[in-house]
Amino acid sequence: MNTSSPVLDRPQPAGHDAASSPAPTRRAFGWTQLVGALPGALRKLNPAELWRSPVMFLVWVGAALTTAIAIAEPFLGGPQNSGGTPVPAGFTWGIAVWLWLTVLFANLAESVAEGRGKAQAQALRTTRTATVAHRVRAYDAATDAAATAAATDDVASSELALDDVVVVSAGELIPGDGDVIWGIATVDESAITGESAPVVRESGGDRSAVTGGTRVLSDRIVVRITSQPGQTFVDRMIALVEGANRQRTPNEIALGILLASLSIVFVIVVLTLNPIASYAASPVSIPVLVALLVCLIPTTIGALLSAIGIAGMDRLVQHNVLAMSGRAVEAAGDVTTLLLDKTGTITYGNRRASAFVALTGVDGDELARAAVLSSLADPTPEGVSIVELAATQGVAPAAPEGSTPVPFTAQTRMSGLDLADGTQVRKGAASAVLAWLEAEGQPVAPQPRAELLQFTDAIAQSGGTPLVVATLDPRTGGVPLGAVHLKDVVKEGLAERFTQLRAMGIRTVMITGDNPLTARAIAAEAGVDDFLAEATPEDKLALIQREQAGGALVAMTGDGTNDAPALAQADVGVAMNTGTSAAKEAGNMVDLDSDPTKLIDIVRIGKQLLITRGALTTFSLANDIAKYFAIIPAMFMGVFPGLAALNLMQLHSPASAVTSAIIFNAIIIIVLIPLALKGVAYRPASASQILGRNLLIYGLGGVIAPFVGIKLIDLVVSLLPGF
Structure with a gap:
């Protein structure tokens, strides 16, 4: 199976070997994706959209307030001094613009993640073409399905209802999700899975489900519809990969509450600063207070939280x-x-015969011949492998004329052949074969029974599966001949x-x-x-x-x-x-892909999602600590000279410090979008080791990055007039 190619790619051409071709790769983030996500990000500036994220809603309120103040300033005598220092012209507008960019960048992160899903959903929509369905007028499961399915009405697939029965022949599209209730056919599911190899769908087993929009390649099947129009598997896939129906998870909700609580704490802290500064005859202007609040609340993780969740589901979709x-x-x-x-x-899962183990006094060719005869009515891979193994040893008997095959059943747990002369040959589990001989009045003697069980136990202990072969001759009686060793690698x-x-x-x-x-x-x-x-x-x-x-x-x-x-x-x-x-x-x-080993990859992707969220949360909170040391000393150093000891960055001026911090606060969101979408590299380790690595890399990195970034931005801002 192709376990790594992205789902929902265009159908592969005939003959394409999906298992051998490399999986297409795509960049986690690029300018094309950024431009494509921009309209969606602008639409999300609507406060009705933003209220679900308290942190970013608070930034939106601050941006709106600062914009209003910037518009009113010319009528109020220009920018007011802040913290006892003059504020340059255009300062308030600069803060307003970067606050709006902070909200926009947060929306871009979510829109880019959603855009990846929408591109995949668009490929899926091509499978939802209107198809003609041959609906059976009156299906009777008790009679011959082929006969009862003969009388059909042609209707649009959108008119099908739950429990309708349809007939699908070779070359036709399956009109809706359902279960095969009669027949067997090969089906092309490449439009759904990206896998070009056809699959077999048949009634009465665990491979009976079919998906609307896939194509029958051979034979004819009768399908019972199991979904209402608009609620098919493809419809649900489209909604899910688009992110339209993605509900916030409990961990997201809990983290959102934590971020909102931290934001409220910082609102209270910032509101107490102005009375303190006013007492010192150096009141702080509202734009500066808003900028300080936005820099201190955890905007980074607040902006990326939704994108991380969407990207986690997207990584699963890439694994089909x-x-x-x-x-x-x-x-x-x-x-x-x-x-x-x-x-x-x-x-x-393809157990194959690896050896014939004959009992004492039994010729090996005789055992192989009996094993082949008992497998002629066994179409399973095990039965076929027994015939192939015997052929390599030069034993390839054909079924004698007049013989009757005995197929395997769950009740008997045996298969075999009844010869015309009354001889019966059986192959199956040891307990089943021994019970059969006893039921026929031919119990096995203690010595061969003990030897046979010794062989079967040895095969089982080695990880193989033993099948016992026995014959029952009406003239000489019944005897076990030996065992077949099946190996499952x-x-x-x-x-x-x-x-x-x-x-x-x-x-x-x-x-x-x-x-x-x-x-x-x-x-x-x-x-x-x-x-x-x-x-x-x-x-x-x-x-x-x-x-x-x-x-x-x-x-x-x-x-x-x-x-x-x-x-x-x-x-x-x-x-x-x-x-x-x-x-x-x-x-x-x-x-x-129907690959059970995918479960291990699913666990890895789930852990990567949690680790990514934890790492970026750590980085965001560490950022806030560093930005505190950048802004507070620069703002109040003129009023409280003792704060000069905390001015580690030696920023040019209070105005440049606030402006540089607010610019860094916005830019860091864009910088971290690729990491949020791609995910933090996952390495198997214990929870304590992962926590230690996150604290070292993202905690320490979150503290250092603002010191470096804000200082570099300050060097540029200080060149502007008035700063």
Whole structure:
């Protein structure tokens, strides 16, 4: 699967190998994106839009107030002195302009993040073309689906309602989201996933869900519509990637409350400065007080907070994962337990026959021949691999004339062949085959039984899966011949990734339907912390509830209807796009590539989101401390000479100090937009190590950057007349 190409790219041409081609890259921030986001940023200057961000709303109020004062100054005798020093002409207008730019730059950060999603959504809209649907007049599931689907009416896809049944043939677009209830077909989903390889969709399994706008390439299927017009999967994807329906997450809300509280504290502090200065016969002008307030409140993180959240969801979209809410992305960053299916996630899932293990006195070719005969009705990869292994040993028998294949069923757990002379050949789990022989009145003698179980236990302990082969001849009786060793190969590099997860404090649990011996061996080889063997849907749900009761946040993947309860219970439930509609409705994320290993990347992206927010919050608060030392001493040094000791930057004048600080306060937002969109580089580490690194880099950097930046800006501002 192509796990790294951005979703929603244009469909790839036929023959394109999505798995081998490099993923297109895009810059986190550029002038083209900046210009494109400018109209949206200007629209967001509306106070009705800004009130959701108390910090930036406060800056907007300050900008409006300063602008009003600048307009009124010519009628009031010009700029008033501030802090006992004259204010140059144009000072108030300069402060007003940079305050408006501060609000504009904050809006640009959010608009650039939203613009990336809108570009992706536009590509999705091309899949929502009006299509003709062949709606079945009266579908009867109890009779032949092909016959009942013959009488259809052609209607527009927009007229389809929930539970309507439609017929889709090769070359036609699927008119709406639904489940295949009859038939099997290959479907081109490149318009949704960016993956050019067609996928198989069939009724009665976990790969029955189809998405409106995708195209049937072969055969004919009957689909039951599972969504109302305007509420399809594509419609929800468009709304989500545009950010239109993005609700603020609990952490965002909590941080917003903290920032608002800090802003109120600084408002009180600034309001107390003027009475103190007035007492010293050096009142501070309102524009200077506004500038001081804006420089001290956490405008940097207030401006970037929304953009960080939108960018986090966008990074998931680039990995072909659709998060149904920002809460799910945050929860992924806090996950402490990962539940991973063995097949397809930890192992490749294509168990193959690696050896025939014959019992004492049984010829190896006889065992191989019986294994092939029992696999002729087994179309699974395991059955095919048995035939291929026997062929490499020169054994390739054909089914004798008059024989009857016995397909595998969940009840018998065996497959086989009934020959014309009455001989029966079976292959399956050891317990199933031994129980079959006993039911046929042919119990296995203790010695061969013990030897057989010794072989199967050894195979299971090595991480393989044993299949026992036996024959039942009406003349000579029934005997086991030996076992087939199936190997399921663990994916390369997983052990290292699990070690990284362990360093992050994340516990990994492998879930499998295998017996405990096989599960233990695979778990040891892969390096997971724990495993759940012979797992049922109820077992998965109970495990998640136990983990959550212990305070853990749990993430898991699933694709079947039987996974829906566990996906709904998990804090992060990642449904496979190839899975059923029930699974996709239950989860809070959908992996469009249907790659279960993507769960590890989702956790990394979630942690990167939290780390980015924490790092920029640290930087913003540290900025405020440095700006305090820049402005306060310069403003009041003439009134209180003792403050000269705090004038570390040696700024040119109070006017240049205030102007330089307000300019730096605006520019730093633009400088940090690429970091907010791209995210802080994530390295697996414990929470204490991450905190220490953030304090060192972004805390110390947040203190140093204003000293350097404000001083450099002051050198330029001091060249202006009057400063």
